[in-house]
Amino acid sequence: MNRELTKNAEDFINDDLLHSLINNTKEDVVRVREIFEKSKSKVPLSLEETAALLAIKSPELLEELFQTARELKRSIYGNRIVLFAPLYIGNYCINNCTYCGFRRSLRSAVRKSLSDQELVTEVTQLEDEGHKRLILVYGEHPKYSPEFIANTVKVCYGVKSGKGEIRRVNINAAPMDVEGFRIVKESGIGTFQVFQETYHKETYAKYHPADTVKGDYMWRLNAMERAFEGGIDDMGIGALFGLYDWRFEVLGLVSHANRLQKICGVGPHTISFPRIKKALGLNIDLPYQVSDDNFKQLVAILRLAVPYTGLIMTARESSEVRDAVIEFGVSQIDAGTRLEIGGYQEKREADQKLNREQFQIGDTRELDEVIHWLISRDFIPSFCTSCYRVGRTGEHFMEYAIPGFIGRFCTPNALLTLSEYLEDYSSSKTKEAGYNLISKELLKIKDARRREEISSKIELIRGGKRDLLY
Numbered sequence: 325m326n327r328e329l330t331k332n333a334e335d336f337i338n339d340d341l342l343h344s345l346i347n348n349t350k351e352d353v354v355r356v357r358e359i360f361e362k363s364k365s366k367v368p369l370s371l372e373e374t375a376a377l378l379a380i381k382s383p384e385l386l387e388e389l390f391q392t393a394r395e396l397k398r399s400i401y402g403n404r405i406v407l408f409a410p411l412y413i414g415n416y417c418i419n420n421c422t423y424c425g426f427r428r429s430l431r432s433a434v435r436k437s438l439s440d441q442e443l444v445t446e447v448t449q450l451e452d453e454g455h456k457r458l459i460l461v462y463g464e465h466p467k468y469s470p471e472f473i474a475n476t477v478k479v480c481y482g483v484k485s486g487k488g489e490i491r492r493v494n495i496n497a498a499p500m501d502v503e504g505f506r507i508v509k510e511s512g513i514g515t516f517q518v519f520q521e522t523y524h525k526e527t528y529a530k531y532h533p534a535d536t537v538k539g540d541y542m543w544r545l546n547a548m549e550r551a552f553e554g555g556i557d558d559m560g561i562g563a564l565f566g567l568y569d570w571r572f573e574v575l576g577l578v579s580h581a582n583r584l585q586k587i588c589g590v591g592p593h594t595i596s597f598p599r600i601k602k603a604l605g606l607n608i609d610l611p612y613q614v615s616d617d618n619f620k621q622l623v624a625i626l627r628l629a630v631p632y633t634g635l636i637m638t639a640r641e642s643s644e645v646r647d648a649v650i651e652f653g654v655s656q657i658d659a660g661t662r663l664e665i666g667g668y669q670e671k672r673e674a675d676q677k678l679n680r681e682q683f684q685i686g687d688t689r690e691l692d693e694v695i696h697w698l699i700s701r702d703f704i705p706s707f708c709t710s711c712y713r714v715g716r717t718g719e720h721f722m723e724y725a726i727p728g729f730i731g732r733f734c735t736p737n738a739l740l741t742l743s744e745y746l747e748d749y750s751s752s753k754t755k756e757a758g759y760n761l762i763s764k765e766l767l768k769i770k771d772a773r774r775r776e777e778i779s780s781k782i783e784l785i786r787g788g789k790r791d792l793l794y
């Protein structure tokens with residue numbers, strides 16, 4: 325692999341600036357309320373404005389922050405939540421990230437890569453549960469070359485079980501060179517995710533030994549720009565919360581989003597904000613563990629700061645935390661998650677086997693239970709992939725920037741894909757709740773002709789038609 329950075333490569337994380345913003349910004353009620361007002365018009369926030377929100381401490385102002393995030397989410401972005409499943413392909417790894425259950429020094433970890441046949445079995449199981457969107461996850465190892473990854477993507481798309489199919493495959497893998505990203509892109513992926521883990525250089529060096537590939541901070545920081553050069557315009561960034569001060573990481577994520585917007589003309593498609601979880605042999609001092617309250621605050625702040633970016637909350641969080649935080653602007657969650665390699669074809673056991681997975685998950689509910697919960701909270705569970713499949717890439721931008729786009733495309737498609745799920749996979753309890761939600765949502769559609777059009781598509785789905793999209 326050619327380890328050259330792109331020619332514009334720049335260390336755009338200004339540690340001194342971020343620290344001074346954190347240390348010198350005090351809670352300012354008037355300023356904060358101005359920022360709430362501004363955010364309603366979907367303008368991304370500057371680092372200074374983000375720092376003002378990070379400085380909020382008083383309960384009343386925090387409540388206003390949550391309310392602003394909640395309203396932004398409901399009134400501007402709609403009430404869909406996109407569902408996906410992570411699928412771990414292999415856990416061989418040449419790196420030694422001290423927080424990870426896949427790190428090379430862990431001799432007791434059971435190492436495995438799925439063969440094509442095993443992958444087909446896993447995907448079949450996921451399709452039989454109702455999944456349509458996957459994120460494939462890999463350790464960093466010469467085995468997992470761009471060609472290997474591209475092949476696994478093609479295998480996933482090729483599996484058709486009953487009425488099921490995978491309509492979108494995203495990737496979370498080690499950073500590549502431009503050519504590598506191009507090869508993976510050509511296999512038909514959606515988003516490519518690379519998390520910076522921590523934007524703070526000293527901390528980065530502490531958790532990622534210098535004698536490993538991942539020890540190179542700039543190689544990782546520049547990854548999404550190389551991806552863009554390789555043709556990937558759907559970029560997912562993230563930070564692993566708990567390694568350093570959460571406020572620094574939020575400012576790092578906003579700096580990264582601004583940088584991609586400036587260099588690529590498009591911001592990140594998604595931001596992930598995993599909190600560090602228990603992992604095999606994880607015995608490290610974590611003085612920066614993020615509390616549930618701070619977690620809630622950081623999600624609400626991200627919602628306001630990067631309005632065109634999807635927010636992903638994973639099953640690392642417990643069902644209680646997911647329930648408390650989802651309304652502040654989360655747009656995607658995973659469900660029915662198994663992290664053991666080859667784990668979807670196994671019966672779920674009460675105990676997670678940490679020697680076979682990267683970390684412990686918090687939300688172990690099955691997909692159907694998660695869907696039932698979302699419906700009970702008046703969210704529309706969505707498996708929609710239509711923008712991507714009819715060539716409307718950059719859909720997040722269109723969703724938010726084109727007036728009426730959500731009403732015209734996103735909500736109807738979410739209802740159609742929900743109806744497919746209810747017909748083919750759901751329990752009777754979820755089916756009943758789901759069709760009640762669909763009826764309520766149809767009543768919200770003012771234009772009678774459109775309402776009729778969507779209702780008749782749902783009737784077609786109930787009669788056996790599939791893949792009807794807007």
Ligand code: SAM
Nearest residue numbers: 423424463464496497498519564600601603683
């Ligand atoms: N090996 C590639 C890499 O490091 O970029 C691919 C992804 S790794 C399997 C997926 C992500 O899991 C990492 O980027 C990291 O943020 C997260 N992760 C690792 N250990 C974790 C832990 N103990 N708790 C929560 N998340 C963890």
Ligand code: SF4
Nearest residue numbers: 417419421424427463
């Ligand atoms: Fe390997 Fe990724 Fe785990 Fe680091 S986080 S040890 S690179 S799998």
